[in-house]
Amino acid sequence: MVFVSSPDPDAALPIPPWSSRRRRPARDRTPLSRDAIVDAAMAILDAEGLDALTMRRVATALGTGPASLYAHVTGKDELLELLIDRVAAEQEVPDPDPEHWQEQVKDGIRGIYRSFLAHPGLARANLGRIPTGPGALHTIDRFLGILRAGGLPDQVVAFAADLLPLYATAYAFEQSIFAERMSQEGERYMAELDAYWKSLPAARFPNIAALSGELMAEPDPDARFEFGLDALVTGIAAMGRR
Amino acid sequence: MVFVSSPDPDAALPIPPWSSRRRRPARDRTPLSRDAIVDAAMAILDAEGLDALTMRRVATALGTGPASLYAHVTGKDELLELLIDRVAAEQEVPDPDPEHWQEQVKDGIRGIYRSFLAHPGLARANLGRIPTGPGALHTIDRFLGILRAGGLPDQVVAFAADLLPLYATAYAFEQSIFAERMSQEGERYMAELDAYWKSLPAARFPNIAALSGELMAEPDPDARFEFGLDALVTGIAAMGRR
DNA sequence: ACCTGAACACCGTTCAAGT
DNA sequence: ACCTGAACACCGTTCAAGT
Numbered sequence: 001m002v003f004v005s006s007p008d009p010d011a012a013l014p015i016p017p018w019s020s021r022r023r024r025p026a027r028d029r030t031p032l033s034r035d036a037i038v039d040a041a042m043a044i045l046d047a048e049g050l051d052a053l054t055m056r057r058v059a060t061a062l063g064t065g066p067a068s069l070y071a072h073v074t075g076k077d078e079l080l081e082l083l084i085d086r087v088a089a090e091q092e093v094p095d096p097d098p099e100h101w102q103e104q105v106k107d108g109i110r111g112i113y114r115s116f117l118a119h120p121g122l123a124r125a126n127l128g129r130i131p132t133g134p135g136a137l138h139t140i141d142r143f144l145g146i147l148r149a150g151g152l153p154d155q156v157v158a159f160a161a162d163l164l165p166l167y168a169t170a171y172a173f174e175q176s177i178f179a180e181r182m183s184q185e186g187e188r189y190m191a192e193l194d195a196y197w198k199s200l201p202a203a204r205f206p207n208i209a210a211l212s213g214e215l216m217a218e219p220d221p222d223a224r225f226e227f228g229l230d231a232l233v234t235g236i237a238a239m240g241r242r
Numbered sequence: 243m244v245f246v247s248s249p250d251p252d253a254a255l256p257i258p259p260w261s262s263r264r265r266r267p268a269r270d271r272t273p274l275s276r277d278a279i280v281d282a283a284m285a286i287l288d289a290e291g292l293d294a295l296t297m298r299r300v301a302t303a304l305g306t307g308p309a310s311l312y313a314h315v316t317g318k319d320e321l322l323e324l325l326i327d328r329v330a331a332e333q334e335v336p337d338p339d340p341e342h343w344q345e346q347v348k349d350g351i352r353g354i355y356r357s358f359l360a361h362p363g364l365a366r367a368n369l370g371r372i373p374t375g376p377g378a379l380h381t382i383d384r385f386l387g388i389l390r391a392g393g394l395p396d397q398v399v400a401f402a403a404d405l406l407p408l409y410a411t412a413y414a415f416e417q418s419i420f421a422e423r424m425s426q427e428g429e430r431y432m433a434e435l436d437a438y439w440k441s442l443p444a445a446r447f448p449n450i451a452a453l454s455g456e457l458m459a460e461p462d463p464d465a466r467f468e469f470g471l472d473a474l475v476t477g478i479a480a481m482g483r484r
Numbered sequence: 485a486c487c488t489g490a491a492c493a494c495c496g497t498t499c500a501a502g503t
Numbered sequence: 504a505c506c507t508g509a510a511c512a513c514c515g516t517t518c519a520a521g522t
Binding site: 054055056066067070075076 | 494495496497498499
């Protein structure tokens with residue numbers, strides 16, 4: 001073992017603090033790229049939610065400043081679009097089976113819902129966005145295939161293809177808000193909300209009072225989701241018959 | 243008529259610029275209050291949308307600094323809650339008529355939808371919020387009355403009371419995003435979107451290509467809203483029979 | 485009690501300059 | 504072409520201080 005080695009004359013000297021030479025920040029060797037930016041952003045989103053996902057945080061995670069991101073991405077909006085498209089592309093939609101189109105439709109919407117739960121905050125980012133990315137378009141095309149196999153009129157298919165993902169997105173958004181509050185404030189939040197509902201004057205709000213048990217905060221959020229999904233698909237099927 | 247009046251010796255002198263006396267900002271005599279703040283905020287929201295609604299803008303509109311608002315409102319979140327509750331309170335819900343509960347339910351949801359269109363941006367602020375204000379609770383109670391008159395099981399009533407306003411909110415939100423883009427970018431935006439859909443390779447996206455006419459951007463947003471509402475109410479009625 | 489100026493700790497984005 | 508430091512024009516909220 002060598003405890004003392006003679007100094008290598010070619011070894012780079014440390015930069016003295018009075019040097020005016022620009023210090024190259026040691027970005028752990030991965031060069032900046034769209035994919036690297038999306039990776040970093042997804043990691044922040046999953047770990048800390050949409051509010052923590054700022055251009056500055058992403059830049060810091062990649063070892064640079066926020067301005068550097070703009071060489072690869074036009075702005076935050078495009079970054080969110082890329083995140084959404086990546087998740088949309090992961091969606092698996094089976095080949096149409098005309099006999100079981102309703103169950104296939106439900107499975108597809110359940111898949112979207114679960115994706116949003118897995119990436120909290122993405123539902124909020126997705127609301128109000130018209131899908132244009134290749135991943136989303138592919139998934140939509142496959143989903144349209146299932147609806148068409150159900151023998152529904154084209155206009156019903158088109159409306160349903162908007163309506164069902166809107167439901168999954170909106171519901172997942174609500175759910176993620178609720179989950180966030182729960183994780184921050186714990187059981188106390190749900191208890192306080194329940195107590196509030198029960199404390200409402202029954203004379204002034206007779207129907208709320210009568211249904212307080214059923215209205216109570218989240219007995220099972222997935223049961224509620226299934227209720228809405230069931231109602232929607234049943235209703236859409238009826239529209240097709242009309 | 244008097245063109246020249248002798249100066250009033252008691253009249254306040256203008257404050258000279260070199261004075262160190264604090265200049266009282268001339269807030270046009272309406273004192274700060276919760277209501278005044280909500281009024282100012284609503285005016286900004288209606289005129290310029292949710293993004294323009296900042297604590298600083300509200301303060302400026304009232305002739306003060308942002309810090310002054312915090313004496314009357316705990317923060318921006320509470321201000322949004324107050325805006326939502328005011329609009330919710332304006333909702334008119336009729337006494338239940340068991341024979342026509344489905345049409346009454348639809349009218350109620352149409353009312354929410356129209357309110358959100360009238361106050362663009364409020365739909366976004368409403369998403370993910372659990373109503374607790376007196377105005378919202380009153381409207382919810384009335385709405386529950388209509389659903390109960392339909393003879394639905396209590397659990398279906400409770401689920402439906404969540405699901406239907408969620409639909410109105412999410413749809414209005416989408417619609418307001420679209421309207422905003424249209425007002426900014428005009429016809430060009432819709433034309434570009436249509437052109438994009440039509441330019442997609444039919445071999446790769448066969449179903450989108452086949453339905454391009456029906457999927458086209460907003461032939462009539464209200465028809466689409468009515469389709470979803472119809473499907474939902476039909477589905478909910480079916481759930482009640484199950 | 486109500487209001488304020490000033491500050492704190494952030495944002496997204498731009499731009500001239502460096503390599 | 505890619506990256507950067509520094510700045511611009513904002514945010515919501517806090518807090519000591521004034522009246």
